Every structure is written in structure tokens, then in C-alpha cells.
Amino acid sequence: MSGSQERAREVGRTRGPEPGAAAGRIDVSSRIRSDIIQGRIEPGTKLREVALAERYEVSRIPIREALRSLEAEGLVESRKYSGSIVAPSPVEDAEDLFEIRTVLEAATAKRAAKRASELIAGEAPGPGWRAQRKEISDILDAGDIVIGQERYEELAVLNMRFHFAVAELSGSLSFISLLRQISGKIEWLYSLNVTRRGPQAWPEHREIIAAIDAGQQAEAAEVMARHVRRSRDSYFAMMAERPHAT
């Protein structure tokens, strides 16, 4: 690999970036993702790299890498030499997304129950079980408290945490990463409507955990599937009432 090293270039001492330009920053891709999900950037918007670079006060390089990640999540669509645009609103994919959640989460519940049954049989369920199981109890308790105090807005994040906690209880990294893949679109979907599923759905979580704890794989899968389908029905019922802002 040769290369004409002799640039004979005036020493560019003037080159350094403004000191302090790179102030404390929180991962650009998260900020863009958030801006898309929260609707601060509309679907179809052309994401020009220089504009984003200015907006988030970084250069184009981090922007480009962030766009690659967001592309993998399906929040952004890119074509070579043609730039990136914000993906179309996920409302069209709502049915698919709920179906995906149904089958994947039923599988995670089943696997979690399998691990529990191993525990019951005296075998070791693998590392982390205790902590993961406790995490779920904490989430369930927190949900009850939140409901008792009628702070329903906080249920959404707890709900998300519960479902991911079950995935982690399954011990299967492949399922977790797949669920994480679609979580962006799921969040986006829900953020399109301020209303969320009411508190009456929360107790279903305890049924799911009961089946898992009992080591009943088929039961756990079925209860989880039913739970997600109800959440689907609730979503579409809501959409029927108040038309969405696509």
C-alpha cells in the first residue's frame, strides 16, 4: 500500500474543532429514534445528513452510523446515493406487529416455563434466574401501586418492562434481540395515540407468571398469546373510536 505521503501541506493548526464542541452527548441514534417515535419528525421526511448534523450538533459520521442502526430497526429507509427518509407510520403494520408479538412472546413464556420446570425438577435453571424472577415481582408490585394511586400514565413503561423481563426470564438471547428489533415500531405505534390500555389488563400479567412458575409450558404460552391478542383488540377498538393522525 504505497501512498504519496508528501502532502507538502501547510501545517493546518487551524484544523482542530472548537474546544468543547463535543459536550456531553447522549447517543445520537437514541435521540433521532426518540424524535421519530414522538412524532417530532414526520414519516416521509427526507433526513439530510448535514441538517441532522447541525440539529444534533455532531458531524455527519455519527449521523450516518445512527441511520444505519435505525434502518435495521425499520424506522428509517435508505437507498444508495438517494439518502434516508423516515419510514411510513407503522399503523399499516399494526396487525403484523401484534401478530409477531403474539407468536414470539408466547414462545418466550413457554421457554420461561420450561426453565421454571427445570428448577422444580431440582435442576439448575441457569444463571440469573433468581434476579430475573425478582425483577418481575418488583415490576408487578410497582404496577399495582401505580394503579392504586391512579397514575395510569406510568403503566405503559412498566408494561414494556414486564414483557421484556419475561423475555429475559426465557434465557434466550435470540428472542430478546428480535423483540428489541421491533420494540421501536411498537413504541411508535403506541405513541400515536395518547390513550393506552387500561389498568384492567394488568392482573393478566400475574396469570402469565403463575403459569410460568408452575412450569406449565403450554399454559404459559397460551395465556401470553391471549394477553397480547387482547391488547391488540384493545388497540384496534381504540383506533376505531378516534381516528388516528397518520
Next chain:
Amino acid sequence: MSGSQERAREVGRTRGPEPGAAAGRIDVSSRIRSDIIQGRIEPGTKLREVALAERYEVSRIPIREALRSLEAEGLVESRKYSGSIVAPSPVEDAEDLFEIRTVLEAATAKRAAKRASELIAGEAPGPGWRAQRKEISDILDAGDIVIGQERYEELAVLNMRFHFAVAELSGSLSFISLLRQISGKIEWLYSLNVTRRGPQAWPEHREIIAAIDAGQQAEAAEVMARHVRRSRDSYFAMMAERPHAT
């Protein structure tokens, strides 16, 4: 043509990179992915950007973007300021990967059957149906020919194409992109063993399509699930015979 305009365009000759440096190149990320899947780079290997840049004869920028994509596929693991390494061999995740395929592909078969039932009912199944359905027939025929001529090595790629074609027949982009997400690891899994599933599995594909064409959703899902599970069993039977090179 009055006045030939000599636009002196060659002023800034100072900085240009070696001419011809960017020769015809085929997407770096595909090449790295291929090298990982084919085992030319072992799991756990530190992927240093400069080394990759030299190996693929590009600068670090395209390398970094490729690594982001591969990270999303789970073929590479990265930590900030700590670089990227090739993900561990997917053999440990084999069970999970087959389970994921089972539930996702059963769902795609079900949806494809649903579209077919709409066609039967006289409704329009949506755009692309005809072409997609024909594509499947072509693949099935090609497989029969290949088997007839005992060129079994070519079955692997046809098999992959068939399953993706069914996903496309479902008309659900979300499912397709999720399946594409794990396809890298699936390919990796299979490439670890030269042997593949024998030709006796091929006719099962026609059963799946038959159920879809008949618009029998539950049946299509079940047949597809059974098919993937058999492929799972076949894989593990093979692994039991000849120990893998982890």
C-alpha cells in the same frame, strides 16, 4: 457550438486519493458477512478497523458502517471504545433459531393462506400475488429437477429461497424483515456442517403450498411448523453423529 468552454476543472489536484483506489466493489458488509459465515474469520476474533480496511481495500468509514449493520444481525458484537468481535458461533442458539423460525414461518404460511382465501372468495389478494405465487412454482420445479439430477448441493439455496418466497406471499413486510434479520445466523448455522437436509424433505414444500392454495390457514401454519421442526430434528441428528467444530 459557439465557443468551446474550457472549464478548468482540474485545479484541485492536490488532495485527491490514489486514482483507481475505489475499484469496482461489492458492498463491504456483504463480504464481511460472507467471511464470517463461511468461517474465514473465527468467532471471537477482534475485528480491528484498520486491518479490515486494508483487507477489503477501503477506508475505515465503510468498515464502520458495515459493522453497525452486522451488529444488528447479531454476527458481530461491539462495545463503545472497545471495538467489535465476531459473535460466538450460533450453535448454542440453534434451538432458539429453529424455534423462532417455527413460530414466524408458521405465521407467514397462515397469512399467505389467508390471502389465498380472499382470492378464492373473489376479493383481490393485493398486488404481487400472481408473480409471487409463480415464483414459488418455479422454485419447486427447480428443486425437483435438481433432485432428479442428484445435484443436491444446490438444494440449500433453493430451500432458502422457498421459505423467503412464502414469507413474501404472506404480503407482510414486517415478517419478511424479521426473517431476514435472523437469516444470517441461520446460514451460518448450516454452513458449519457441509451436510444438509436430504432431498426427502423437499416434497413437504408442496404440502405447505397446497394448504396455502386451499386457503386453509390453520392447516398451512401447522404443516409449516411441522416442516421446520423436522428440519430442526434433522439438524440435531446430524450434529449428534459428527461433532461440530466449534
Next chain:
DNA sequence: AAGCATTATTTTGTATACAAAATGCTAATG
């Protein structure tokens, strides 16, 4: 004036240069 070829302009893609963090090594100290 309409359609098309050609030239500007814009935007993405990539290479180089420099800064920041992590890693490894050396040496001083208990």
C-alpha cells in the same frame, strides 16, 4: 414553446487527519 441535452448545484459516499478512550507496559513503592 416543448422536449432534450448539458451544465450547475446539491447530497451522499469515502478518504484522511486528529482527538479521546482503553489497553498494555514500565517502574517505583510497600
Next chain:
DNA sequence: CATTAGCATTTTGTATACAAAATAATGCTT
């Protein structure tokens, strides 16, 4: 001798500079 503080090296992260492609604008021909 083990440990650790400090320094040097290595490697990733990011900014700037330039090249290539696409898009917009211009002018020419019919």
C-alpha cells in the same frame, strides 16, 4: 514479590476534505 501509579501505545470515535452520484437548472434545437 506483588501492586499500582504513571506513561506510552494502540484502537476507536469524530471532524474535515474531497470525490461520485443524483437532482435541479439552464440553454439549445426543432
